[in-house]
Amino acid sequence: MEKQFRERAKSELREIRNQVLSLARDRDIYWKLEREVIERNPQLHGVRNAFLDMVRAAYADALAARVLRLLDADNTDLSLRRVLTELEEYPHLLHDKVSEREFADDRSELDRAATNLQQVLNPHFAHHERTLSALASTHRELDQAIDAIIYTLKTYYWIVADAHLDFEVSYPEDPLAIFRFPWIKPELVS
Numbered sequence: 001m002e003k004q005f006r007e008r009a010k011s012e013l014r015e016i017r018n019q020v021l022s023l024a025r026d027r028d029i030y031w032k033l034e035r036e037v038i039e040r041n042p043q044l045h046g047v048r049n050a051f052l053d054m055v056r057a058a059y060a061d062a063l064a065a066r067v068l069r070l071l072d073a074d075n076t077d078l079s080l081r082r083v084l085t086e087l088e089e090y091p092h093l094l095h096d097k098v099s100e101r102e103f104a105d106d107r108s109e110l111d112r113a114a115t116n117l118q119q120v121l122n123p124h125f126a127h128h129e130r131t132l133s134a135l136a137s138t139h140r141e142l143d144q145a146i147d148a149i150i151y152t153l154k155t156y157y158w159i160v161a162d163a164h165l166d167f168e169v170s171y172p173e174d175p176l177a178i179f180r181f182p183w184i185k186p187e188l189v190s
Helices: 003-036 052-070 079-085 100-125 136-161
Strands: none
Touching: 003 052, 003 079, 003 100, 003 136, 052 100, 052 136, 079 100, 079 136, 100 136
C-alpha cells in the first residue's frame, strides 16, 4: 500500500510541479511586463487604460483560480493539500525528515495561503478596483501562496521520492519580444 501511495504521490507532485512552474512563469512574465514595459514607458506608466486594467484583473483572477484549485483539499484531480492529507496516513515516511510540528505547520501555511487569497479576491471585481495599486493585496497574497506551494512541493517531493524538483523559470525566447514592434499597423491608403 505504501509503495502504491509513493508512486502515485510522486506522479501527482510532478504534475503539480508542472502547473506551479507554469504559474511561476506567468508571474514572472506579468512582472516583466509591469516593470520593463509599463513602468519604463511614460505613455503607459501611471495612466488609466481599459486594456491594462483588463490585463491586470485577468492575471489576478486566472492565477488565483489556478492556485486555489491546487490548494483545494477536496479537489479530486490535482491537489497539493490532498496529497499531504494522504501522506498523513504514512507518518513513518516523515520520520527523520520533518517533525509532526513542521508537517502541521506546512499544511497550515497552505490553508492560510488559500484563506488569505480568497479574502482579497472579492473586493477587486469592480472596474475601479482593477488598477495595480488596487490589486496590490491580491498580488501579494498570490506571490505568498505560490512561494508556499513551491516550498512545500520541494519538501514533500524530497520526502516521498528522495529527489529534488526544479522551479527555475526560463523561456525558449524573450517573452517581451512581442512589444518590440507596433501592434497596430497604419492602414494603407490606396
